[in-house]
Amino acid sequence: MARIFWSVAIFLVSMVMVAHLFVYLEAVTNPVDTLALQAIYRALHDPDGHLSNWRGSNPCEDNWEGIVCSEPQGTNNITYVTELRLFGRNLGGTLAPELGNLTQLEYLNIMWNKLTGSIPSTLGKVDDLEILLLNGNQLNGTLPPELGSLTKLTRIQIDENQISGPIPPEFSGMTSMEHLHMNNNSLNGSLPKELGTLPNLIHILLDNNKLTGYLPPEIAYAPSLLIIQLDNNQFASNATIPATWGTIPKLLKLSLRNCGLTGTIPDLANLTRLEVLDLSNNKLTGIIPNRAALPVNLTSIDLSHNQLSGQIPQSIGNLQLLEYLTLKNNKLSGAVPQNLGTGKAFQTAQGSQVIDLQINQLTSFNASLATLESKTSTKVRLAGNPTICGNANLLTNPLCVPSNDPFLVPYDSSVALEPSSSNSCRACQPITIGYRLKSPGFSSFDRYDSQFLSWFSAGLNLTQSQVVLKDYTWERGPRLRMTILLFSRNGTSFQQPEFDRLYTNFSQWDLPDSARFGPWELLSFDPRSLAGFTSTIHGLSKGAMAGIVVGVAVFAMAVTGLVLFVFYWRRRPSAAVRAQIKRLTKAKSNPALKVSGVIAFTFEELSRATSNFDDKNLLGQGGYGKVYVGDLKDGKQRVAIKRAEPGSLQGAHEFYTEIELLSRVHHRNLCGLVGYCDDVGEQMLVYEFMPGGTLRDHLSALAGTPLNFPTRLRIALGSARGILYLHKEANPPIFHRDIKASNILLDARMVAKVADFGLSRLAPVPDFEGATPGHISTLVKGTPGYMDPEYFLTHKLTDKSDVYSFGVVLLELITGMHAISKGKNIVREAHARNEVGEILSMIDPHIAHYSPKALKAFMQLAVSCCSSSPDERPTMTEVVQTLEELSRQYADLFSDGSSIEPSSTRTASDSSTVPSLPNGHPYSSREISGADTSELFSGTVMHVAPSNNSPQHPEKRNEIRKQPQQPEHAQSPKYHAYREVTT
Structure with missing residues (x-):
């Protein structure tokens, strides 16, 4: 009887679930919303038929294009329209007043269409509206004051329309407003002082309008303001910059270009966060404020085309981040400050810096300015200063050549x-x-x-x-x-x-x-x-729901049948029962993983090591998940824990692959695996903690002290030795398949270790006749910019595929550039310059003072590794030999007296050199399959063979006698570049 009772109970519960789902299937769109959408459709012109499925009376359930709805609410299962996405649909017509009837609308996005007419005042009734995006249309009329009642509105964008009239003072009611973007219209009248009462306002973008009147001092009272941009308006002829605007605590940018402003520049010393100041093309007089300290974060100052007089203050020369300074066309006099141009930003070869002092009355300048342009990428212009350039020979003094090139006025x-x-x-x-x-x-x-x-x-x-x-x-x-x-x-x-x-x-x-x-x-x-966008993000279509209903019904019957099967067949032979249970269990989860040589941690152990995965221990994040620093064994062992996010794109195969491979390889230049966790639905890998971060971190623009050439050579050689071990000493050999700068980690002594074996594959093994194939066939996986073109086109993975990827890393090391940046591919650039004999022009300026022969040899090795033909690439053995030969021939590069001696071949016994205290692994993530052959794989170069005089490698490795000092910015385990999301 008990068996029958439980079987019937399970069946009834399942049928109740099915009944509820059938009720849910009957959810309908709020009739008021439906009527509103139908009216909106009638007011629009849809020449391309994007809204052709706006038919029927149930928009949410019928998946009307661009409509996002809520989950069903109440006993009647009513759904409401919460979002209208009509972005870039080439729609014409007008905005219907019925928009105001969508009472639960939160996001209205009709950007970049061809709408005309005015903004309906009825939008003021949509109390839940948070984002209003109407920019890039042809709307006209005035701004309805009723919008001021939208207390939840955080962003209003009406820029690039033809809206006129004043900004209603009622907008002070938008207490949640953060982004006020109304530039490029025809707005007129005064700037409302009421905007200063908005507690959350961070952006005022009203440039390119027809605003008049004065700049209200009360604007400064908005406590969260970051940007004020009012360029190209028509303020009153005697309008000035309010002194209060020099006290806005969080202001990052003040741009008042071409506003007809008069008076003097207020004291800006209290704008401690200011980065960009543009007061150009006004009628400002007086001196440039000569306070001892200007805002230290200033990167751009444009005071050109005013009537400023006096000397250039010394405080401008003290700004280390300043990269753009133009004081052109004023009445400045006296000597150019001795410290101008000595700031850190002006002294670099990266970017395009400007010092434009043309058309003034300056009398002299520091001689270092004359050499600044030749040594860095800073452009210096002094033309139009009679005392300096009046009798100058333009051929011998290029600073006096008049220049009005667009680069000096990128803003216009x-x-x-x-x-x-x-x-x-x-x-x-x-x-x-x-x-x-x-x-x-x-x-x-x-x-x-x-x-x-x-x-x-x-x-x-x-x-x-x-x-x-x-x-x-x-x-x-x-x-x-x-x-x-x-x-x-x-x-x-x-x-x-x-x-x-x-x-x-x-x-x-x-x-x-x-x-x-x-x-x-x-x-x-x-x-x-x-074209394939699923518009009802928060809801399900009838077809999908019907599928769920059928699926649940089938599941209910299957569960009932399974329970009956287990009850009534318990007395069958135990082997059959065990086999059935095994099959069911296998369908639910992976079997417990057991790997010798690494520790199987529980979830509780790793949670305790990271303070329950507290964000303060977060090192970084990638596509696989988050990486935390943790302390094991009561703080005696520091590790990096890579925790997969639920639904991570790294599959179980790659998780087990990395564990299985790392448990069998041991080398000083390979990042070691401490353990793993495959517990309670969690997948985590525990690595050595590497306080030096990734190589990419040190080549990033965010890095602090640039790496010197000896350190780069050590990193290259250490990485090459780790890869060579995988190719020659691992049993069986391993192809890494994802070598890149972010997978080369650095310990506290800047010793390089190759990491991330999730994409690695075992090298081919001998067949029955003892012959070993030269490649394995596999799906293309890797990172754009690093992938071997031959592998990409043929799907044949070889050891030369890793050589190509490593060659890209060498190019990054020697040039400081990334594999792909702004559409430029580093390999193609290197091949092109090598063909015309200008290979040294790519050298990172930070190391350009080292031996040209050493730099060229390193560069040619990198280019040869990146040959499009695998046969023209060196082997990893030859790469290591060449790098070792470089270190011997140019031992004088190492100012600390160290050198690098040969050690290309290593055995498993070398693992004794691995430090006992685990260092770290930041993070990694699976990369895309495939790449752009037109960008990633172009150019050829002759193979540069290692020197014939290179000695044979000794059997035992000689250690580096002295390691480079750890950079100051890498001393902390939370070295800032860890937070940069790289792969």
């Missing part, structure tokens, strides 16, 4: 700083994004491009190698327009859920704000991908 130019280049991939379909920085906090993007890619990829939860900056162009504003490609990690194109997630990130403005890059806007999102 539409100049493509980077040519477009094809990044289209033959084997994959990236998402193409049009993107624009609306008010960047810099003048030269070259200095910040790596930092931008790191921030951008982190904001989208992508690895940095998935994001490629194809091209960028400065536009009037200044605004920086870009084309960005997003690549899938594990396939030829993004799967629909991942695409939906990315599109939602942009649509709902989920990317975090950046002080450096300022506000941004989406210009385009690959329309090929939009």
